[in-house]
Amino acid sequence: MSAILPPAERLWWKHPLDRVEGTWIVIAFAWCMVMFFMMIYWHVYGKQNLSTETYKTTPDRFAAKAQAMVDKYTVRTETDQKIPVVAPPATEDVYMIARLWAWWPILELEKGRTYRLHLTAMDYNHGFSLQPANINIQVVPGYEHVVKVTPNASGTYSVVCNEYCGINHHQMVGRIYVK
Incomplete structure (x- = not known):
């Protein structure tokens, strides 16, 4: 398979994830959750955002x-x-x-x-x-x-x-x- 050509099967989301892809998805999701909760934390306890x-x-x-x-x-x-x-x-x-x-x-x-x-x-x-x-x-x-x-x-x-x-x-x- 080539990166230039479209995938042979159109239902690419039904293919199993590679272990490296899954690891990066978990890391990205975890980082998003950390950043989301840090915004709330800094607003309440950080005293740097104006209410x-x-x-x-x-x-x-x-x-x-x-x-x-x-x-x-x-x-x-x-x-x-x-x-x-x-x-x-x-x-x-x-x-x-x-x-x-x-x-x-x-x-x-x-x-x-x-x-x-x-x-x-x-x-x-x-x-x-x-x-x-x-x-x-x-x-x-x-x-x-x-x-x-x-x-x-x-x-x-x-x-x-x-x-x-x-x-x-x-x-x-x-x-x-x-x-």
Whole structure:
């Protein structure tokens, strides 16, 4: 029999397995099961994957909540676009909007306090990448993603869009300050 020609019998699955083939199938299956259960284990015990809540929303409803937070907790504005810097207490929910080509508003959080960070996109899919912490979340229009965050180090963090969203995608950078 040649590897180039089709098998003489079309019912190839009825032929007995060679011992080496069977061994590789068992090894591959065992490795798949190990990887499957490791995903569950690391999610529960590894504390490296974020557990998020996701809700359906509309851009208008989410924008109203974000604007209410900005109106209540703005401490100053920054950049040429006068983006508000918001310093909410840890007991309040924190909102951040992704839209072409900006993150709004800039957040100022306290180290060691836990916040519920609400994210949504107003127009296209965006990626929330918090650097240098290496947190990545896909932000989708029409859905409100809620993540519990507890900053453990002071500093300035960059929020980068890691999902291509158009011609000025490279300029879509926001900030989070941790005091």
